[in-house]
Amino acid sequence: MEIRPILSALLRSKTGPILVALQVALSLAILANAAHIVNERRAVAARPSGLSDEHAAFYITVRNLANDTPEQQLANIKRQTAVLRTVGGVKSVANVSQMPLSRNGSNSSVAVDPRQDKPSATASTYVSGDSLVQTFGLKLVEGRDFLPPELLDVNGETTSDPPPQVILTKPLADKLWPNQSAIGKTMYFGTGKDARGTQVVGVVEALMSAHGEVGERGDHSVIIPARLYGSEPVILYAIRTEPGQRDRVMKEAEDALRKSSATPMITKMKTVDEDRKDRYRADVALQWMLVTVSVLLLLITASGIVGMASLWVTQRRKQIGVRRALGAKKTDILRYFIAENFMITSAGVFGGVALGLALNQLLVSKLEMARLPAGYLVFGALGFWLLGVLAAYGPAWRAASISPATATRSV
């Protein structure tokens, strides 16, 4: 097949082909970057929280309206924990300071050596007087869970020293002691003279931070064995239920708590599923926006190619008729238009790859987005070649169907 005549025909009327190529280039550039961002966000939102069964987990916060003394509050915590454990369908209850993905919680800087200038990492701090390994269903990969005597009652008004043992998440342990076992090592909260050491007794596979940050910080958590009382008026209980019974248990748990208390109280309940949805709401919204734009982009580009190809077919009816009359077969005409379109699309694709890289460079430098892997551009290029051929096929087929007799009649 001769490419030369197609090329010289294209060069004679450049505007249309340039417009189509430009469309392909713009679409490819935007689409590749959009697809990359969508995939990235999906990966972020799909990170495991570490909870064995998120759908069966919820939490309830309780604020007693009576201004209790710290000791009264401790008694209340113990009583309410016991009450919640008696509710049918409840598998495990823990009084804990914060929930993963709830976007409400504390961090602490941690260090391997108190003489460090800068801390080694920032860890999300889960303070619980019960076994979070059991309530959250965390997977211990090294060491052990806290022993019952290690779970201390701590008055937050008078004590700020951490208990002697902690459990870390695997990503945090690996960050602090790369290629070593963290078990038995001493980790420090803070640096300098205020640093407080504590021993690592266990490592769990994963427990996402309270804020669910993007990047490694989202995986850095530490579990501190303390039933904290006296410093916070709001008490949080995390509850895991039998699979599928969460919604029923939620209702009954609140009723049970209310019945057990003589003073009025304010309770609030939320499921981990809701927290997850809220945490990633913006990411999901962005994904939807990008997917919508991408679909429209493809439709518009395809319609542009179809439109221009149809126009050229109409304009060249007579030439096609002449070619057919001179012996060109239908497939020759079909091939001509497809080849022509392929050449235009190719120009667009090459332009699109360059434009896509430039757009990504802009996003990287101005918005600190991630670099675009080459795969997206390769797949995008293949997709647009296919799209170009498919879109041109209809008009090309119509061109090929022109009968030489009618097309040349008016010449």
Place this chain on the structure above:
Amino acid sequence: MFGYYFRLGVRSLRRNPALTALMVLTLAVGVAASVSTLTILHMMSSDPIPQKSSRLFVPLIDNGPVEGYTPGEDPEDIQISYKDALNLLKGGQGVRRTALYGVSAPVQPPRADIQPFNLTGLAPTRDFFAMFDVPFLHGQAWTEQDDARGADVVVLSREIAEKLYGDADPVGQRIALMGFPFTIVGVIDNWMPLPRFYRLNGGVRYGAGEEFFIPLATSIRHEVTHNGSMSCSSNAGAGFAARLASECTWITVWFETASAGDRAELQTWLDNYAADQRKLGRLKRNAQNRLYDVPEWLVYTKVVGKDSKLQTWLAFGFLALCLVNTIGLLLAKFSVRAAEIGVRRALGASRAEIFRQFLIETSVVGLVGGVLGLVLAFGALALIGMQGKQTAAVAHMDWQMLILTFVISVGAAILAGLLPTWRACQVTPAIQLKSQ
């Protein structure tokens, strides 16, 4: 001639309905995407208090440890310590000043039919209301004596006042907050600056108003913990008193000056204060003391998210694609009218006339596409608004954006029409007439 060309343009919409519909739709979708994302960006970054944004200042004093400090780096937090906040208040700089932090408190409603619930709000000093032009529905702000004594007084939001007392004026009534009787001194009218620039710590920056206000001193006296973020560079120690004495940062301070020009004076005072504190050995870092007016503050705290910018950029890329597409479609549309142009030219129309006629015709397309785009944009914004309270607050179109939409759509159509129109002018009448 304008009216005539305009009518011709409207008529030609009907000539190739499929092509025209595609053109209008392409333009409308492009306009809708760019306008709706731009509206959100505009609402997010607009000046929340234009009348005095250049006279309101936030100070930032870096009280971090000297270990691991690189000169010139930003402070860890966008808040300051309680000690610094008190000293700045005492300094008496500017015409007004306030220190504030977010609080929440349980309220026991006076009506038995409402269960106790939690209020979230703010603990500022008295000047806050005047500084930020907070409108009062009933009563007024508490007095300076209330601030000094830490009196149990409260200002409620309109929403909460109506929930608890209906339409009656509750000023003077007592209400149980945190188990203590507070006297209601005022009720503010609906007030929700976008973004919540006066307190940017914590997650919610849009679509959240304050439900109640109590004096800072009162809140401290009742040891109300902060509802927001706190950053500590060292162990704060246990208990509320230790927190007040610590270098943890959890308070925001605002100054109002008489004019924007008084900024230098305030900066000098701030530098002197920090120098004194450095001499006392309290401030360790030799960092610059910063002062931000409202627009600078919104930039420094990165109020406009990267995602919003990304969406706007991509939407404008999309609009560019739609434009290229429209150019192609217009070329196709005009190319079949070469004969008509030939006749007009032969009958004496100049190229400028042809140019005018076709430009007006493309403007008509732009107009129709713009109107449709506006409808789509409203739909898109409504859809975005359903995502949640935060986004609903910024997914509103104001008259500025309406005009901009109009300009964008017609401008886009004219831009798209330039090349096809120019091509239409190049038609040589002789050739066209010969071939007929």
